[in-house]
Amino acid sequence: MYHNFRIIFIVVAVFFYTSHANAYSPELEQAIFNARQSCGGIAAEFNHMKTMAGINTAVTGVGTAAGAGAAVVGFSKESLDAEIEELSLELCGKGYCDAEAIEAMSDESFFEDVLPTMSKIAELLEMQKESKNLGNWRTGLMAGSTATNVAGAVIAGNNKAKNDLHGAVDDCIAATGMLQRQRMQEHMNDNMTDLSYVDNAVSACGQYDTVDLSKIDNRADGAMWSSIVGATLGAAGTVTSAVANTDNVRTDATDQGREKAKNLNRASNVLAVGTSAASATATIFNATQISVIKKSFSCGGRV
Numbered sequence: 001m002y003h004n005f006r007i008i009f010i011v012v013a014v015f016f017y018t019s020h021a022n023a024y025s026p027e028l029e030q031a032i033f034n035a036r037q038s039c040g041g042i043a044a045e046f047n048h049m050k051t052m053a054g055i056n057t058a059v060t061g062v063g064t065a066a067g068a069g070a071a072v073v074g075f076s077k078e079s080l081d082a083e084i085e086e087l088s089l090e091l092c093g094k095g096y097c098d099a100e101a102i103e104a105m106s107d108e109s110f111f112e113d114v115l116p117t118m119s120k121i122a123e124l125l126e127m128q129k130e131s132k133n134l135g136n137w138r139t140g141l142m143a144g145s146t147a148t149n150v151a152g153a154v155i156a157g158n159n160k161a162k163n164d165l166h167g168a169v170d171d172c173i174a175a176t177g178m179l180q181r182q183r184m185q186e187h188m189n190d191n192m193t194d195l196s197y198v199d200n201a202v203s204a205c206g207q208y209d210t211v212d213l214s215k216i217d218n219r220a221d222g223a224m225w226s227s228i229v230g231a232t233l234g235a236a237g238t239v240t241s242a243v244a245n246t247d248n249v250r251t252d253a254t255d256q257g258r259e260k261a262k263n264l265n266r267a268s269n270v271l272a273v274g275t276s277a278a279s280a281t282a283t284i285f286n287a288t289q290i291s292v293i294k295k296s297f298s299c300g301g302r303v
Contacts, residue, residue: 024186028198031175031182038175039205042168049159049216050293056155056223057286060279063148063230067276070141070237074269077134081265084127085258087120128250135245138268142241145275146234152227152282159289160220161213169208176205219289223282230278237271244268 024032183198243249244264252260 024193025182025189028179028182028186031179032198032201035172035175035179035201035205038168039172039208042165042172042208045165045168046293049161050290052155052159053220053286053289053293056152056159057283057290059148059155060152060223060227060230060282060286063145063152063227063234063279064276064283066141066145066148067230067234067272067279070138070145070241070272071269071276073134073138073141074241074265074272077131077138078265078269080127080131080134081261084124084131087124087127088253132245132250135241135265138272139238139241139245142234142238142268142272142275145272145279146231146238149227149230149234149275149279149282152279152286153224153231156220156223156227156282156286160217166213169211169213172205173209176202176208180206215292216289219285219292223285223289226278226282226285230275230282233271233278234275237268237275240264240271241268 179198180202183195183202186193186198187195241264244261244267249257249261249264252258
């Protein structure tokens with residue numbers, strides 16, 4: 001099934017470039033020529049806008065997935081870090097993480113208390129390694145979401161009706177009105193003339209009169225600003241996640257250090273959720289922009 005604007009383009013092309021079955025008056029021929037000049041190329045411009053909106057829908061969709069992935073990874077890390085803290089307190093609270101404390105122990109205490117915990121210490125080290133990897137994944141996904149949001153903002157910002165398109169639509173509407181008036185005059189002069197070609201052109205081009213370019217631009221603005229928000233949150237989240245995953249933050253065993261690490265990780269997760277939400281909003285705006293462009297060319301209600 002053809003898209004509406006393509007139907008308009010085909011109908012107009014068939015009319016404008018097919019030899020007329022009847023000889024029209026010079027006035028009608030001139031009106032046909034003017035309509036051809038004024039309306040030609042508009043469909044191609046809208047087709048380009050529709051294509052760019054489709055590309056941007058895919059781009060912001062990737063950003064949404066990356067942001068959501070960062071949030072999922074971040075929450076998994078947060079849960080794992082809680083387990084690490086609990087196990088660390090269990091082992092280190094007994095002095096098993098302090099080399100000097102272990103050295104001061106008696107042989108009996110070492111063999112009875114420290115050696116049995118070696119498996120747990122190995123487990124703790126593996127958990128810390130996994131936490132580090134999760135942090136790196138979150139940072140990478142946040143960076144990816146940021147990049148796609150930046151791209152989405154640029155595409156959406158440029159995917160608007162240019163001033164020349166506004167003028168072209170206005171000129172086409174005026175030329176179509178003149179063509180319709182000349183068609184009526186032609187019928188009055190000779191009601192035997194076959195005017196079906198002219199009727200098709202008037203019907204097709206006349207639909208530009210219902211086009212509201214502001215609706216298309218509003219969707220582009222919505223997608224652009226949503227992507228800007230997503231990029232801003234994503235950039236902040238990328239930095240926060242990277243800082244939270246540094247060795248200085250991770251190895252600070254003081255109460256203040258542990259609290260700082262928790263706050264940084266929580267902030268990273270919140271920013272990941274915000275980035276994903278903003279990207280999803282931009283995706284919706286891009287998708288609805290495509291819908292508005294299609295509806296602008298209803299072509300008699302056909303799809």
